[in-house]
Amino acid sequence: MDIFSALGINILLALSVYSPFATGQLSLGNAGFMAIGAYVSAILTVHLSLSLFPSLVAGGMIAGMVGVLVGFPALRIKGIFLAMITLAFGEITRNFFMNFLSSLTGGTYGFRGIGDTPVSLAWIWGWVLFFLVFFFFLSRSRTGLSMIATHDDAIVSELVGINIVRLKIGAFGMGAFIAGVAGGLFAHYYLYIEPEFFNVWKSIHMVLFVIMGGMLTFWGGVLGATVFTLLPEFTRVLQDWRGAFFGAVIIGLMIARPSGLLTRELLRFNFRHPDRKGPLS
Amino acid sequence: MNRNLLLALKEVSKSFGGLLAVNNLSLNIHQGQIYGLIGPNGAGKTTVFNLITGVYPCTKGSIFSEEVDLTRLKPHSIVRLGFARTFQTIRLFVNMTTWEHVMVGQNLSADSSAGGVLPLGFGRKRDLERKAKEILVLLGLWEIRNQKASILPYGIQRKVEIARALSTGPKLLFLDEPTAGLNIQETKDLLKTLNQIHEQGVTLLIIEHDMRVIMELCDHIFVLNFGQKIAEGSPGHIQVNEQVIEAYLGKEE
Numbered sequence: 383m384d385i386f387s388a389l390g391i392n393i394l395l396a397l398s399v400y401s402p403f404a405t406g407q408l409s410l411g412n413a414g415f416m417a418i419g420a421y422v423s424a425i426l427t428v429h430l431s432l433s434l435f436p437s438l439v440a441g442g443m444i445a446g447m448v449g450v451l452v453g454f455p456a457l458r459i460k461g462i463f464l465a466m467i468t469l470a471f472g473e474i475t476r477n478f479f480m481n482f483l484s485s486l487t488g489g490t491y492g493f494r495g496i497g498d499t500p501v502s503l504a505w506i507w508g509w510v511l512f513f514l515v516f517f518f519f520l521s522r523s524r525t526g527l528s529m530i531a532t533h534d535d536a537i538v539s540e541l542v543g544i545n546i547v548r549l550k551i552g553a554f555g556m557g558a559f560i561a562g563v564a565g566g567l568f569a570h571y572y573l574y575i576e577p578e579f580f581n582v583w584k585s586i587h588m589v590l591f592v593i594m595g596g597m598l599t600f601w602g603g604v605l606g607a608t609v610f611t612l613l614p615e616f617t618r619v620l621q622d623w624r625g626a627f628f629g630a631v632i633i634g635l636m637i638a639r640p641s642g643l644l645t646r647e648l649l650r651f652n653f654r655h656p657d658r659k660g661p662l663s
Numbered sequence: 664m665n666r667n668l669l670l671a672l673k674e675v676s677k678s679f680g681g682l683l684a685v686n687n688l689s690l691n692i693h694q695g696q697i698y699g700l701i702g703p704n705g706a707g708k709t710t711v712f713n714l715i716t717g718v719y720p721c722t723k724g725s726i727f728s729e730e731v732d733l734t735r736l737k738p739h740s741i742v743r744l745g746f747a748r749t750f751q752t753i754r755l756f757v758n759m760t761t762w763e764h765v766m767v768g769q770n771l772s773a774d775s776s777a778g779g780v781l782p783l784g785f786g787r788k789r790d791l792e793r794k795a796k797e798i799l800v801l802l803g804l805w806e807i808r809n810q811k812a813s814i815l816p817y818g819i820q821r822k823v824e825i826a827r828a829l830s831t832g833p834k835l836l837f838l839d840e841p842t843a844g845l846n847i848q849e850t851k852d853l854l855k856t857l858n859q860i861h862e863q864g865v866t867l868l869i870i871e872h873d874m875r876v877i878m879e880l881c882d883h884i885f886v887l888n889f890g891q892k893i894a895e896g897s898p899g900h901i902q903v904n905e906q907v908i909e910a911y912l913g914k915e916e
């Protein structure tokens with residue numbers, strides 16, 4: 383049944399990348415935020431005997447606050463440079479947990495002894511549901527529309543009255559918060575964490591979910607996470623060729639659907655009332 | 664007259680490195696007029712728009728709307744005071760429909776932090792949708808509201824830009840070469856629309872190279888050359904102004 387926990391956590395991680403991406407910010411450092419959430423919540427439950435829910439929220443909040451701090455310089459940096467900076471941030475965080483606080487966290491030997499308050503599958507999916515509802519409402523709100531505008535053209539967005547500073551930092555912090563919560567859930571489900579779990583590959587995986595699934599609707603990330611969590615399981619018959627097959631799927635998808643599997647048009651035309659022509663008609 | 668002064672530029676200068684793009688420019692914009700801003704290529708017309716709307720900071724001088732100094736404000740706050748614009752090269756949101764372009768501009772009139780995250784279907788939806796519909800009907804875009812704006816023909820895209828600007832509820836609308844790239848029929852069409860927008864109480868400031876458009880539409884014209892205002896006045900006045908003729912055609916030997 384472990385695949386369902388992995389799926390839930392991957393969906394959260396995909397949403398954590400989607401949130402800043404929807405305002406045009408690519409973060410390659412979300413594994414760092416995930417690590418912060420995981421370590422903070424585990425320290426709270428293990429060393430301070432705090433109960434699970436406040437620990438998860440605290441882990442998410444601290445990750446979110448760090449996200450806001452990282453988000454400020456991110457405002458001035460775009461594209462590939464932002465990707466580089468967030469990537470460096472993720473590595474700094476991983477190294478921090480390798481070398482500091484090791485009396486609390488075990489450092490490179492890993493954090494053992496998490497387990498008084500284990501997470502059940504329902505906990506994970508409860509949070510997934512919560513964030514799906516959140517993004518569902520967000521996507522149909524003015525703020526959701528403003529995020530697309532900012533993604534498309536930040537300068538023009540400002541000139542139609544959008545406070546892009548608030549929006550971008552909010553989206554970045556929100557993504558970090560979600561990654562932090564996912565980290566906390568991860569730590570308390572698997573009952574063991576070590577810094578190496580939160581390396582660059584983890585961050586790249588999350589970004590892949592969003593790029594493959596579709597970048598401009600949160601359903602894209604959800605679909606991407608689902609496909610890329612389940613696909614490796616169903617292709618075990620390929621044995622040694624599994625990795626190569628996986629890579630081929632990614633290349634094929636990028637050729638066939640460069641903006642991801644799901645696009646806003648696809649959702650609009652196929653999943654909404656077909657007889658509804660549009661607003662006020 | 665001073666009572667309906669909408670915008671006042673006071674000795675505004677802007678330099679890019681060693682290039683003085685706008686030099687000691689003072690302009691007064693009064694409510695209810697249609698203004699033209701003309702001048703040869705590179706005279707600094709678009710820079711003036713960028714300074715007023717806050718895209719660039721001024722090097723010197725101040726821009727007042729009533730008692731507020733716009734040079735201290737961010738672009739999104741300036742829009743809020745009722746100053747909206749279009750762009751010389753069309754800049755639409757590539758992932759949005761025409762309808763969404765008009766809804767996103769209404770962020771302002773619907774502003775409240777709580778309201779912002781509620782779905783569009785809540786709260787003042789009716790008001791906003793009515794206003795959006797009015798704007799789209801006025802510009803003849805209602806039928807194509809659900810099409811992605813970036814795949815529409817060029818002339819229509821210009822109108823979507825105007826619609827988006829109007830949706831912010833401006834007192835003063837800056838139009839940067841609205842007829843560029845349009846054919847004769849489309850231009851006529853657009854002039855009619857601009858007159859209608861003006862009749863609804865919106866003041867217009869238009870950058871335009873087509874002199875027939877400027878002379879037909881504008882009440883008052885500012886002429887820029889090398890970043891300086893060389894003349895201003897009614898169309899009749901400008902047409903016979905020697906400095907203007909010289910700037911456009913060169914000096915007679």
